[in-house]
Amino acid sequence: MTPRAGTMRLACMFSSILLFGAAGLLLFISLQDSTELTSQQVPGVKFNIRLQQPRDDFPPGSSQDGVFKAPAERVARDVSSRYLASSSRRAVTPRHVSRIFVEDRHRVLYCEVPKAGCSNWKRVLMVLAGLASSTADLQHNTVHYGGALKRLDTFDRQGILHRLSTYTKMLFVREPFERLVSAFRDKFEHPNSYYHPVFGKAILARYRANASGEALRTGSGVRFPEFVQYLLDVHRPVGMDIHWDHVSRLCSPCLIDYDFVGKFESMEDDANFFLSLIHAPRNLTFPQFKDRHSQEARTTAGITHQYFAQLSAPQRQRAYDFYYMDYLMFNYSKPFADLY
DSSP: OOHHHHHHHHHHHHHHHHHHHHHHHHHHHHHHHHHHHHHTTSSOOOOOOOOSSOOSOOOTTOOTTSOOOOHHHHHHHHHHHHHOGGGGGSOOOGGGGTTEEEETTTTEEEEOOTTSSHHHHHHHHHHHTTSOSOGGGOOHHHHHHSOOSEEGGGSOHHHHHHHHHHSEEEEEEOOHHHHHHHHHHHHHSSOOTTHIIIIIHHHHHHHOTTOOHHHHHHOOOOOHHHHHHHHHOTTOSSOOOTTTSOHHHHSOTTTSOOSEEEEGGGHHHHHHHHHHHTTOOTTOOOOOOOOSSTTSOOOOHHHHHHHHTTSOHHHHHHHHHHTHHHHHHTTOOOSSTTOO
């Protein structure tokens, strides 16, 4: 073997070793990423924030060193970057922040997602703001129609951008099908002076053959399959509503960098954990009462399946496709085995 050939052989061996090492490193990183994604299946969320004064009463599973990871919040960012890469180049407008409520004393921004604990979150914000001494003192209409809490879109552009860049931004989400059934039960299975005449009459006129004159006059008695027909119709007889609109549209998570994304399914732990992080008064905990239709059971996964059993398999698939981005963005599993 010539010296030149020997040198080339050594160089090839060295290159092979480097390539093998690089491949091993990539495999290790890939496995780490897979492990992180697996851990994101848990319902609760934490977030990346460093506390100024760590407390000694954190919920189980939290870290007292003040550093926390947010599975759902991170998944939302990953989905946004993968599917909606252009969103980072868009400017925030008042429309994007119209569902965000402001609590200046504790520097909190809360994006309201109806049917995901929003009434009780507004109660908490009002107590934090000093507008009430207890969440139990606040009635439903006061919370939603009293105008005590400011929305972010009421500030000028400088005020909006300042709060977005310096306040803790949070939202709570809910399994999309469960949220949809909760909205239907609330708005269509009980007397309602707005949803029956505005939505009910239009839905019955379009989707119920031989609807009675009484049904068309009042808009009452909409059935769940009819409601879903309306939802999936590209030419809806009446527009969308915040109670069943996509969270990705309500809160613009691809445009607004939320610090904390909690889940309705683990509300008590997530909410009280968040309150400890922002140094809320220790006697303030997230309320558990149900102030509307309080005698009626909360919408659960079991109840949701009963309602969706009224639909055909293609209808369930189309409904899943309709909420696909929310399922993906907030790391919810497929609710039925036959969905693809």
